[in-house]
Amino acid sequence: MKYDKPREKMLYGSVKDLTDQELLEVLLGSGTKNSPVDKLSEDVLGFLNYKLYELEGLRPEELCKIEGIKTAKACLLIAATELGVRAALSRAESRLCLSSPEDVKQLFISEMRSLSHEEFHVVMLNAKLEVIGREKTSSGGIASACADPAKVFSQPIKRGCRAIIVAHNHPTGDPNPSESDIKTTTRLISSGKILGIDVLDHVIVGASDAFSFLEHGLINT
Numbered sequence: 001m002k003y004d005k006p007r008e009k010m011l012y013g014s015v016k017d018l019t020d021q022e023l024l025e026v027l028l029g030s031g032t033k034n035s036p037v038d039k040l041s042e043d044v045l046g047f048l049n050y051k052l053y054e055l056e057g058l059r060p061e062e063l064c065k066i067e068g069i070k071t072a073k074a075c076l077l078i079a080a081t082e083l084g085v086r087a088a089l090s091r092a093e094s095r096l097c098l099s100s101p102e103d104v105k106q107l108f109i110s111e112m113r114s115l116s117h118e119e120f121h122v123v124m125l126n127a128k129l130e131v132i133g134r135e136k137t138s139s140g141g142i143a144s145a146c147a148d149p150a151k152v153f154s155q156p157i158k159r160g161c162r163a164i165i166v167a168h169n170h171p172t173g174d175p176n177p178s179e180s181d182i183k184t185t186t187r188l189i190s191s192g193k194i195l196g197i198d199v200l201d202h203v204i205v206g207a208s209d210a211f212s213f214l215e216h217g218l219i220n221t
Contacts, residue, residue, distance in 0.1 A: 006022035020050075021038070022041075027077060028040055028044075028077075043066050043068065044066060044077070047066050055078065056081060057115065060074035060075050085111055101201060101214050101215035104165060104201050104203055104212060104214070105205075107123070107167075108203050109205055109210050112169040116171055117139060117140060118169055118170070119139045119169060120136070120140075120166065121167045122135050124155065124156050125162055125165070126162055129163060129200075133159065137151045137152050138151060147166070147168065149188055152164070152166065152188060152191075153191060153195055163198040163199070163200050164197060164199055164200070165199075165202075166201075167202065169206070173207030173208075174207075175204045176206075177204055177211060185202045185213055199219065200219070
């Protein structure tokens with residue numbers, strides 16, 4: 001039996017059978033007098049240049065520029081996008097392979113590549129080098145995010161961590177480390193040695209790629 005409505009496809013088939021437009025229809029729920037839900041979802045895709053990832057980093061007021069999209073629907077679309085990002089992040093954490101810098105980079109790219117400001121994150125690992133948590137230690141302006149060792153190691157110390165992986169993003173899009181980034185990494189490694197907590201990698205996220213200090217031989221494990 002063929003089902004034409006998106007919700008029917010989900011209920012009696014598979015959500016993976018739905019097109020991008022149909023998924024948006026399910027989320028939007030209804031349209032307006034001048035824009036039925038199928039047209040409204042098509043308008044949203046057009047606004048995104050038919051690239052769903054462009055929802056990342058958007059503010060509700062930006063989506064409200066689309067005729068028929070009000071604050072509630074804009075917030076729903078952005079929340080759904082963030083859930084997808086977090087689901088991907090959770091999956092990446094569960095499969096994290098510390099012997100592969102590429103896996104470590106992918107852990108951060110999806111979440112941090114679209115940020116317009118710098119953030120500094122810490123992933124905490126136990127004695128078996130299993131991920132037991134992560135924390136955003138700072139959020140800065142366009143130019144910098146503080147990586148104070150006292151903040152970076154505060155939670156790892158409390159949780160008895162054996163090692164950490166740190167990451168921050170470059171809103172400019174260029175993932176290559178600055179002189180300041182190199183000095184920060186050296187300082188964190190030195191502090192970690194005193195505390196008995198290894199810094200396994202420092203990842204810098206750009207617009208479409210990431211730089212791994214471990215991968216480039218700038219950290220020895």
